[in-house]
Amino acid sequence: MMGDDSSIVQAARVSYGKGTKTVSEDRNLIRYLMRHRHTSPFEMVEYKFHIKLPIFVARQWIRHRTANVNEYSGRYSVMPDEFYLPSPEGVRKQSRTNKQGRSDEPINIETANEFIEDLQKTQNLLYEKYNWYLSNEIARELARINLPLSTYTEWYWKIDLHNLFHFLELRLHSTAQFEIREYAKIIAQIVKETCPIAYEAFEDYRLNAITFSSLEQKILKNMIQYKLPTYEEMLEMGLTKREIEEFFEKISLINNH
Ligand SMILES: Cc1cc2nc3c(=O)[nH]c(=O)nc-3n(C[C@H](O)[C@H](O)[C@H](O)COP(=O)(O)OP(=O)(O)OC[C@H]3O[C@@H](n4cnc5c(N)ncnc54)[C@H](O)[C@@H]3O)c2cc1C
Structure with a gap:
């Protein structure tokens, strides 16, 4: 640094x-x-x-454009036989509220273990094929194209x-x-x-800061005067259902502080 x-x-x-x-x-x-x-x-x-990181993490990371990056080249060098596997406790069900994420609810342990074993088997198989392509003189830049997103890469x-x-x-x-x-x-x-x-x-x-929209501030003003508007009143004030839900989430965060 x-x-x-x-x-x-x-x-x-x-x-x-x-x-x-x-x-x-x-x-x-x-x-x-x-x-x-x-x-x-x-x-x-x-x-x-x-940093050494799986390619699926690198794809999220690289979206941060205000950095300078130099990554390991699968065209120039042989990709390492290293793959990411989640832990059995880390295998969770799809979240119902956040469409992009996993929930806190664990999947049953048999399914989690089977999932991890299967990932590992596929990783080994794909790496064996990668090695076969290389040993048959196929260019590294082509041989690598079927390697999974769990393959580790590295960069500065x-x-x-x-x-x-x-x-x-x-x-x-x-x-x-x-x-x-x-x-x-x-x-x-x-x-x-x-x-x-x-x-x-x-x-x-x-x-750890929370920002409040001007509409939310109106509610807070009311609350300070000991009057929380009803759900309907909040809708009338122009907040969407989603905004009202998020507002209550923020309030509960404040209560938990
Ligand atoms: C939880 C989460 C979910 C996401 N889901 C998705 C998804 O589903 N699909 C998807 O495509 N992306 C997704 N992203 C990526 C997200 O949209 C951003 O691309 C990423 O977080 C980088 O943010 P940034 O652009 O602010 O950062 P940086 O690229 O580091 O930029 C920092 C700031 O610089 C400015 N800036 C930089 N470059 C430019 C430019 N060329 N033009 C104008 N302003 C610029 C902007 O103000 C920007 O906020 C997700 C990100 C998160 C955190």
Whole structure:
């Protein structure tokens, strides 16, 4: 990595020609910058990771365009005999509420084990075929095209702290796929250890913050006056059913804090 909390402060204070002041002044400044989305000082910190990841995770990850990437080439090199397998506890049913995700409900253990065994068998079979194609002098760029999405690839991934926070906000979220979330958690831990003040501000003002639409604020105003509008009144106010449900979810999050 290049830079740390002090680089953020230094960049923000460049107009005064002064560097670090006291620790608490630095902390206040970083929190102010995060709160008011004054983002460019956070771009002064850079991270470069060497990451090994299954291709299906890489496909989600690569959508974050504000990074610099250099990936292992299956045209140039032989793909490794390494595949991702979920754990039996990780095999869950399709979620009914989130169409993109899995639910908390586990599948019965026999089916989970059978699923994993089957994945492994197919991975072995496809890798055997890959080896056969290579040994018959078929070009590497063609031989690899039937390898599964669970095949591991690797890359160098370089990104600045502002864009890394954006990545973390999206990929630490409970709606992100479990596998990419596991990577995001480790990266978050690294950022927490290396830029503790900026990470704390990120947690406070972005990761754990909840925003309210202007319509939701109307409800909150009513609530503060001890009057929660009825479901129908909320519909009349212009909120959709989905917005009302999400509003109640936010309120329950607040209650759980
Ligand atoms: C839970 C989840 C589910 C998702 N599901 C799907 C899906 O079903 N299908 C799918 O295709 N994608 C899906 N995505 C990917 C998602 O749509 C984004 O592509 C991805 O999260 C990257 O976000 P980003 O573009 O903000 O990030 P970055 O590419 O890092 O960009 C950061 C910011 O820079 C700006 N920016 C960067 N490049 C450009 C540009 N060329 N033009 C304009 N502004 C730019 C934007 O403001 C952007 O927010 C999903 C993502 C998540 C987290």
